[in-house]
């Protein structure tokens with residue numbers, strides 16, 4: 381069985397989008413602050429939970445999944461990886477990013493054209509015969525039931541709370557799912 385592809389978002393997944401981390405999710409002392417440069421050289425603050433970073437490193441080192449960045453950070457995602465001491469993961473190929481326009485979604489007049497730019501990359505993983513692990517906080521409202529029709533056991537989609545990123549319970553769920561895929 382092919383090793384799963386893990387499409388990894390940044391903000392709301394490994395970067396808690398808040399100044400004030402939720403200590404009920406990960407205790408004080410587990411949070412790491414850093415920053416990384418994005419487009420136009422803008423330096424963005426990062427707030428990540430150490431156990432999440434450790435989990436990602438372990439999954440990578442043990443070859444349990446092939447991790448690829450899938451984020452609006454696009455090529456700048458590598459700066460996040462360096463800032464947080466993560467392995468050198470590739471950015472998922474996503475020609476749809478260049479065609480995306482978030483303002484479309486905001487306009488009620490063209491909402492019928494709604495189409496999440498991140499979806500085709502995920503579908504290509506499935507179509508390529510690879511199990512898909514997809515962690516993205518926006519999946520909660522962007523991914524519709526019909527978008528993932530037929531994915532079934534081939535995919536695990538996890539949508540963390542945007543202000544904490546991946547939680548202990550979600551890491552356990554991912555761990556279990558990866559283990560199940562190993563015995564496929």
Ligand SMILES: [Mg+2]
Nearest residue numbers: 389391392517
């Ligand atoms: Mg996000």
